[in-house]
Amino acid sequence: MPELPEVETVRRGLQKLVLGQKIARVEVLYPKMIVGDADDFKAKLTEQTLEKIERRGKYLLFRFTNGLTVVSHLRMEGKFYVKEATDPVDKHTHVIFDLADGRQLRYNDVRKFGRMQLVQTGSEEKLPGLAKLGPEPVAETFKVADFYQKLQKKKKNIKTALLDQTLVTGLGNIYVDEVLWQSKIHPETSCQKLTLDQATILHDNIITELAKAIKAGGTTIRSYTDAFQKTGAFQFELDVYGRTDEPCKRCGTKIQKIVVGQRGTHFCPHCQQVVKCHIF
């Protein structure tokens, strides 16, 4: 579910709901959710105030007083909700933050893939997941020249490379299929065979697509909701993802679904052709 636009939508919702709140107590119902010692996590966060919520790639960064940061990754199905303490607790709720005003910030995750970790603010950049992240997908940080140079060194297909978060951060399976379709690039194209023109088109499409998806509140395919338990609207704007056997919106050819790098991959066999060799 959550790729960058969904994580950003969650961040904005939480920012409105719980900013400035003091943590009265933390309950951890599924300790594996916490990287490190869950008791330590609970003890250190108690009585701290949430000052800011930031985001890096698909990671949420909860900034607390005393230089503490909770790094949270929602992975496939993680969600944050804000509930009254008296509301019934869902069976997939794994962490509960009691707020001083009587409400609770609850972390819910059907598949239990998500993780949360308490670190000293600033040191999150050294965590394995964050250390190798590429630039945020905005014009200020994501530069074509750098993107193209890195593509020249990658020995992978473009879809797998875009999913690994090192060229640029934030794309997941849905948006990768979308930006490759928009750019008329076959998902199995070798990175090294992309031209500077193709890299430029792809770069621009990545920036605009993710910005549009944020504006729409993200994409809900099966279960994504934001902090208000509201679904996104971008699923209505998808061009290829999930459109297997439906006509390509550009040329009418049936959209195909194949597997690339273990991931279901949608593309138009007419608009997106593999570059198999260079003819000089």
Next chain:
DNA sequence: ACCCATGTTTACCC
């Protein structure tokens, strides 16, 4: 019953 699923980390290989 079997296969699939929006993501990352780990183990293993070259």
Next chain:
DNA sequence: TGGGTAAACATGGG
């Protein structure tokens, strides 16, 4: 050592 790839994580839905 660095890069690439497949399995692992855990659960629900079609």
